[in-house]
Amino acid sequence: MGMFCYQCSEAARGVGCDTIGVCGKTPEVATLQDMLIWLTKGLSYWTLKAKEYGVKDDEANLYVAEALFSTITNVNFSVERMVEFIERAIELRDRVKHKFLDAYVAKEGKPFDEKVPEAAEWYKPGGAEVYELKGMEVGVFLDKNEDIRSLKQLLIYGLKGIAAYTDHAYVLKYANDDILYFIQKGLVETLRDDITVDELINLTMEAGKYAVEAMALLDKANTSTYGNPEITEVYTGTYNAPGILVSGHDLLDLEELLKQTEGTGIMVYTHGEMLPANAYPELKKYKHLAGNFGSAWWKQDKEFEEFGGAILMTTNCLVPPKESYKDRVFTTGLVGFDKLTHIPNRTDGKPKDFSPVIKKALELGPIPEREGKKLVIGFAHEQVSQVADKVIEAVKSGAIKKFFVMAGCDGRHKEREYYTEFAAKLPKDNVILTAGCAKYRYNKLDLGDIGGIPRVLDAGQCNDSYSLVVTALKLKEAFGLDDINELPIEYNIAWYEQKAVAVLLALLYLGVKGIKLGPKLPAFVSPNVLKVLVDNFGINPITTVEKDLEFFLSK
Known part of the structure; x- marks a missing residue:
């Protein structure tokens, strides 16, 4: 077959x-x-x-x-x-x-x-x-x-x-x-x-x-x-207590699990694209939402094994689990993998029953305590709007030269180290706007701030690329510009799967031009279709960090 x-x-x-x-x-x-x-x-x-x-x-x-x-x-x-x-x-x-x-x-x-x-x-x-x-x-x-x-x-x-x-x-x-x-x-x-x-x-x-x-x-x-995301520090270590790691994107699954684990002594951690959940007021109020463990989806086989507690996959992105930890991975919603325990959908308006996940976490007992850094998240459009005057003044004064939208997906191939190197070499008068798991390539780098504005503004999940669009449109209005492409914003997008394709089409619909896409162009785009995208929108692939920095910064 x-x-x-x-x-x-x-x-x-x-x-x-x-x-x-x-x-x-x-x-x-x-x-x-x-x-x-x-x-x-x-x-x-x-x-x-x-x-x-x-x-x-x-x-x-x-x-x-x-x-x-x-x-x-x-x-x-x-x-x-x-x-x-x-x-x-x-x-x-x-x-x-x-x-x-x-x-x-x-x-x-x-x-x-x-x-x-x-x-x-x-x-x-x-x-x-x-x-x-x-x-x-x-x-x-x-x-x-x-x-x-x-x-x-x-x-x-x-x-x-x-x-x-x-x-x-x-x-x-x-x-x-x-x-x-x-x-x-x-x-x-x-x-x-x-x-x-x-x-x-x-x-x-x-x-x-x-x-x-x-x-x-x-x-x-x-x-x-859940309220507008707030600027929030998220701990990336773990505590010596039973733990459940929640990955995927579904906030309602996380909320229902948090309610069902109150008073059990279980600490709940986010993973991958669930990291932004820590910034929502109605979720962060749960004191046992303990932080974020791990990084992008493709490191699951290492990070899930290392975590030691129960794991809940709410949506994509699942990596086929190893035998060594398969017995403590649970799926729900549309996620499926043979021989994993699946939590059924809601019926009759009742929440999902996460008791099998909770039972497994308690059976496994306390996970190891680990030291972690703190990540600053929550820069969705509402938070950015609140500091818009400060941002605009920084641009007008020259303190901020450009914004770089580095949203999208991460992946396992070595060539994606490009994004880490690009962020590290970006001049210190440039700010990164990010959403999606691409941020795990650089969000633990010490990139500092510009007049109190962090150089990495994390809007959230891949779908929160919308926040970046809203931010760009508000800046366009604030500067009195007619064309979004006149803004000091460049687009260096990493893609992996089909949600990133939807985000790309959204940007093209909004008239954004000159996007660099990587780590490689989609295999499903034929040479003639690529020519249309290049001719009409200026889409082109990433090359080297040095050449691309020169390309962006010389504009």
Whole structure:
């Protein structure tokens, strides 16, 4: 059974993984995920048809986003879970189809006779084996034209990122049907054999618009629920007490775990993209939220083993766990890995039951006490607004020459040391704006401050790149500029997976030009599509630290 996957920056040989994923994804899971995406396109065909006739199925609409999210790199490695996702997609697809047909006949007085895409009709019993075989037919190479294939995949990967951010917001009961319907529209358009390059480019730019809306929705959900992040010092050591390490992005999971561990003597620590949770007032009020242990997702195999306590994975990014600590790793939500204990979703409005995680932490007993540094976080747009006058004055006086947006993802390849070196060599009159796990390449460096303004302003998770956008737009207004590109802001973005693709499309939609992207350009971008991005937006790859510093600082 073969596979082909090139959706992340670590695609084998810079081309694509065709035997096993660098992430650890097996060919079986890869082809099942291709199958799920294809069927989700079929489900979307019917949800859009139903919408035209006033029929809305909220569960099906959200499921499209959940299904896409489950196929993001390092979310789900489980054959069993993928089969469940596929069968649920078929069940919802057929349910919405029948609702639509009833509404159509009632209004039109005749049977529906439009030609229907295969993805909207296909069914064959047989389970995983049959789904895998069909998945091999409907994967990336279904489109033979390289440029059409490239643009379709760029759109789909952007939609995956939008779906992830939107799903996070829905978990907190913040909804926007327009975003969900655009995701569906984008998916259905990729089923077309006659779609043109220009149509796909326009759809991709439209995806950037909805990426901004999805991040804004999630920002509203997070800040309305937990308060605006505050500038906060976070301890990176551990205490001699039972511990639970929480990784991923889901703040509600963390909150429910904190409530359920009160009074147990358990200390709860964040990891990876969960670090920014320590800055939210409604989460930091829990005294046993003890700090952050570890760093970026790719160091899990070392850091999870070293931690010694129970571990909860709430969303991506999971690394296949070692046998030595597999028994103390728990998954929840869309995360899946065979033979790990999975915490079921909420039902009947009740919180998740994290008692298996708590029981394991208590059984394991106290973890080692370790000394740690303190990280300063919480520089989301609200906090930056409060010191805007100070920032503007520093720019006008020349104390701050430029801001560098160094947001995005981290990864395991040695070439990402570029970002550590770049931050270290950046002149001391420059400030880094960051969000996402890319910051772990430099957030423990002693880079100092400029007149009390830290030289690394950490806005939070990858979705908090929205905060950086808001900050840039407010600076544009404050300086009375017409074009965002006139600001003293440069963009040196690190990408790894599909949420970073959504962030990139958001920046392009906002008109940002001259972005450097690394550590390498996406394998799914064909030479012709790359030329469009270079010609229209000035996107180009990172080179060396010295050359790129000269490029940025000479502007």
